[in-house]
Amino acid sequence: MLTIADKTFHSRLFTGTGKFGSSQLMEEAIIASGSELVTVALRRVDIQQRQDDDLLYHLRHPHIHLLPNTSGVRNAREAVFAAELAREALGTNWLKLEIHPDPKWLLPDPIETLAAAEELVKRGFVVLPYIHADPVLCKRLEDAGVAAVMPLGAPIGSNKGLRTFDFLEIILAQTRVPVVIDAGIGAPSDAAKAMEMGADAVLVNTAIASSADPARMARAFRLAVESGRMAFEAKLATVSGRAVASSPLTAFLD
């Protein structure tokens, strides 16, 4: 069981809602994934409730918690403003803090993200910031009081896997808050690897949404995450970098 702030999760697979061919396919995939935390872009939902929102309608399941994200904002000021409206409209103080001023690669701005996180924590939000796999930034965010950190495995939507592996290892080795590896996870084997190395959870969207059979792919990810976590808990056999000599050089000392 994974605990973040006031919530406990059976599933360590978090999912997203973008890029699906229909809301129906999205709903089926999210159900199949077993995910209990689903991120929703404010840009896609009608938070002013002018009409029934189709996307939110398909996420109305008792086990699913919404994680609104601020995708689209370019700085800390805009993020805080959007977060306040999301809290009011969607009735949750959980927030995936995304500040990527660059719309091409969607890479997170560490300076604005830290500033926004500090402010949002003060305002009572449960903040999960999307960031580079930057171990120092993770410590700074921890000090600011975030509930978890969400370092990227590779550029978002790239399906390239854990390209930031060495930095993720450092983050995992020294973290005091849950680590959710987000972005770039392209195959169930990537998700399993992330869990084996000790990640608390992963967030997967593109790899599920853009597959030919999203619900089936969601189930594949669910199994991979469970398998990877089980392997981590069972303690993986150590990969030995050392040779065991058959004719020891120091035996004459015995």
Place this chain on the structure above:
Amino acid sequence: MFTEIFNRYEWGAVKQSIYSKTAADVERALAKSHRDPEDFKALISPAAAPYLEEMAQLSHRLTQKRFGKVMQLYIPLYLSNECQNICTYCGFSYENKIRRRTLSSGELLREVTAIRDLGFEHVLLVSGEANQTVGVDYFVRALEVVRPHFSHMSMEVQPLDRDDYSLLMQHGLNTVLVYQETYHREDYKLHHPKGKKSNFDYRLETPDRLGKAGIHKIGLGVLIGLEDWRTDSWFAALHLQYLERTYWKTKYSLSFPRLRPFSGEEEAGDRPYGLQPKVEMKDRELIQLICAYRLLDEEVELSLSTRESPVFRDHAIRLGITAMSAGSRTNPGGYVVDPESLEQFEIDDDRSPAAIAEMIRRQGYEPVWKDWDPVLQG
């Protein structure tokens, strides 16, 4: 400013370079994971024609990876057809002696209500260029009328100064479309003999002014049919690349409108008034261009209007397009206030927004009406 880069290139030399690309150049471009403007030349060259299916497959995959199985929908709303410019290809041209109309705030609200009821969240406000009557003050009033009803407001109006853009952004403007029409400096003069639009450089530097103002999205394009489409499109790609590197917080979209007939006083029988295209671009070539843009730039939005035929639009969805208009009227008041007023051009796809959405769903794509929220703009 882009002008400095643009002036380093000579139209004839660029054109010759495109037309001398070979099959080997095309194959090299296809094999790469990141492509540069030289690769783009090969992909838009006649030498790439036999590789169209391969380009289409690649474009389809790259587009789905980045954008998913979704199609953004928007609708144009014409504010005015008053115009002081002469543009040889446009229904709003000053010379076209036809009754002009500019929507009042009340009329605008009626139009807004009508298209809001169709489901749209993204509106594109369009006008000619009449700075006395349809200037910045008018646009501010229009934005304030439209703002409460839509989550995303775009504009396609005359080029403005940087401070004007900053002001309009404060009133909720998110996106500006400004097409160079043609990057052929001499031909541009022939097509725009009178009015403020005849200033080629002022128009060319408009995206720079928008970028400096910090606009969220800029739409670029050329009007296909005025000049050699391959050379013009290469300059558009050069412009795009410069802007992406310079104004890196701004998003970009590309359009590729083909010249359409329009109505006017000289209309006789079924021969519409208007310029005959100097260069005809075939459907096959437009698909080649769309795919080439996607292969050059995985992130750029590609937009297709109702200028194109239903058959073409239905098939283009899977080839790289990310946004479409639907149910468009190209005249001020065209939805309810004055359906018979002067239109800018004739549309080809006159299906309703609901029919377009259904067609998109049938192809396994989700029609997306809302992909922005004003709260994100602070």
